[in-house]
């Protein structure tokens with residue numbers, strides 16, 4: 001089955017590679033972006049992005065703003081979005097859900113938790 005492309009957004013190259021390697025090992029196709037602005041551009045360059053996995057704290061455009069902009073577009077109303085962030089307070093998670101994230105995972109990411117949530121969101 002076509003799984004679509006997962007977009008991994010993180011300003012840390014180490015975090016991007018870590019998450020990308022987990023996903024590649026599970027047979028997903030991945031593209032990456034370095035911040036929210038870069039990610040927003042890539043959303044409109046690649047039509048088959050099926051899910052976003054994004055950091056929050058990033059230069060240029062943070063994850064909250066990126067998600068807000070994605071959800072403003074009717075085409076992306078149902079697109080699954082996972083936040084992966086070091087911010088672990090309830091207010092951060094609430095902010096994430098308020099802007100439209102489906103899942104909030106606190107770093108350091110447990111590979112099983114990430115993959116399990118992706119599978120749940122893909123149905």
Ligand SMILES: [Mg+2]
Nearest residue numbers: 011055057058
């Ligand atoms: Mg960051």
